[in-house]
Amino acid sequence: xxxxxxxxxxxxxxxxxxxAPDDAAEILALGEAVLEHWVRARGETPTTDRxxxxxxxxxxxxxxxxMPSFNACRESCRELIxxxxxxxxxxxxxxxxxxxxxxxxxxxxxxxxVGGKLQTERLGEFCCAxxxxxxxxx
Amino acid sequence: MSETKSxxxxxxxxxxxxxxxxxxxxxxxxxxxxxxxxxLDLVEVDNWNxxxxxxxxxxxxxxxxxxxxxVMSIAANQMRxxxxxxxxxxxxxxxxxxxxxxxxxxxxxxVVARLSAKAGHAAYQxxxxxxxxxxxxLKGAIGEDGLRARVKGGLKGLRIAxxxxxxxxxxxxxxxxxxxxxxxxxxxxPHFMDDLLAAAGAVNVDFPLKTACCGGxxxxxxxxxxxxxVLNILNAAEAAGAEIIATECPTxxxxxxxxxxxAEKRFQRKTQVKIVYFTQLLGLALGLSARQVGLHExxxxxxxxxxxxxxx
Numbered sequence: 001x002x003x004x005x006x007x008x009x010x011x012x013x014x015x016x017x018x019x020a021p022d023d024a025a026e027i028l029a030l031g032e033a034v035l036e037h038w039v040r041a042r043g044e045t046p047t048t049d050r051x052x053x054x055x056x057x058x059x060x061x062x063x064x065x066x067m068p069s070f071n072a073c074r075e076s077c078r079e080l081i082x083x084x085x086x087x088x089x090x091x092x093x094x095x096x097x098x099x100x101x102x103x104x105x106x107x108x109x110x111x112x113x114v115g116g117k118l119q120t121e122r123l124g125e126f127c128c129a130x131x132x133x134x135x136x137x138x
Numbered sequence: 139m140s141e142t143k144s145x146x147x148x149x150x151x152x153x154x155x156x157x158x159x160x161x162x163x164x165x166x167x168x169x170x171x172x173x174x175x176x177x178l179d180l181v182e183v184d185n186w187n188x189x190x191x192x193x194x195x196x197x198x199x200x201x202x203x204x205x206x207x208x209v210m211s212i213a214a215n216q217m218r219x220x221x222x223x224x225x226x227x228x229x230x231x232x233x234x235x236x237x238x239x240x241x242x243x244x245x246x247x248x249v250v251a252r253l254s255a256k257a258g259h260a261a262y263q264x265x266x267x268x269x270x271x272x273x274x275x276l277k278g279a280i281g282e283d284g285l286r287a288r289v290k291g292g293l294k295g296l297r298i299a300x301x302x303x304x305x306x307x308x309x310x311x312x313x314x315x316x317x318x319x320x321x322x323x324x325x326x327x328p329h330f331m332d333d334l335l336a337a338a339g340a341v342n343v344d345f346p347l348k349t350a351c352c353g354g355x356x357x358x359x360x361x362x363x364x365x366x367x368v369l370n371i372l373n374a375a376e377a378a379g380a381e382i383i384a385t386e387c388p389t390x391x392x393x394x395x396x397x398x399x400x401a402e403k404r405f406q407r408k409t410q411v412k413i414v415y416f417t418q419l420l421g422l423a424l425g426l427s428a429r430q431v432g433l434h435e436x437x438x439x440x441x442x443x444x445x446x447x448x449x450x
Contacts, residue, residue: 015370015373068309071308071309072304072308072351073350073351074326075326075327075346075349075350076346076347076350078326079346079347082346083346098377098378101377102346102374102377102378105347105370105373105374105377106346106347106374108370109347109350109351109367109370109371109374112353112363112366112367112370113350113351113367115363116351116353116356116360116363116367119360119363
């Protein structure tokens, strides 16, 4: 498993430069690596399943089980997939470079968010103000 | 004949909350100015108190429920109002959470009844008022067509990234009116701010981090992490082609402003995008001056950019 600080460092390099559409697969894999850290920190084995065709979404679902506040990064994961699909389906699009950079920024946000939840208050007890009501409603 | 939202939201109880009396003052000023310009009546909640914010909620959620319920009780039972409007995401979220708790959790209702009796006011009963955000208020009271008819000059194609923050849509179960079909707000891809600013003449850029975490909870425990999260939002807005990030929460707004400065000092990463409350932008579109909407009170200096476009 790639150490989280290496993931962050690689994403920093990608976002600072101009990532290419060909980098989409690597950026997606870095996003998966981030979620693997979260799942392992909770004492589970990261799933190899796919949801809607993507392991990233299956990992997010696994990571949010019993931890509804983790849904705060759900949209980031879905936007990552959206940008991946754009880059794969239209690699020659005039906006492809911008889309690749946006995908890297999305992965970077996921990395920072999960990194924060890993270090603060026992896996994110504090983070996400909606926790009490979410915990009540299961 | 049933009352329309336009009628119902024309006169609402206004709950500014603590932030709008401090760092969020330009949001307070511009919300009132826009209401006045549009002929809408804001009646401030008498003797309002803190909503319980995050501090109380994380220690005792039921005390937060009581604090928020007191605001709604005053509006309903003393002021005889039907609608409470809160511009702050934190206040809005907490009013909705209190409403949900009181309707679904007997233990919360018991605590609210006991503390209300002790404080000497009627206990709030779920359903007595409708709690709304400033976005709901303007969307319901005026709407896009009404706004288009009233703008003077408009926002002249200003490119805007709309940032809603985390508390406006989460958790989904305390917002039963959202995701309710055509015309309702979406919890996964909110659009009310986009709708209003587009009607005022702005161009909304495609901004995928519109509900992403700004790291507000980490501000004191790990400032660098907060700065990195904000910097990522600022970078994404610029990559999307935005000149301005429009905000609708004083906590998000302050975080973006402060960490934009800190990113430059701590990480030598300068970003140019300006941070402006959506009510300030609507006020400018309605022909109000920069001073009337409080641009001079923002930390992020946007007056030169906006003046160059003939705004303010």
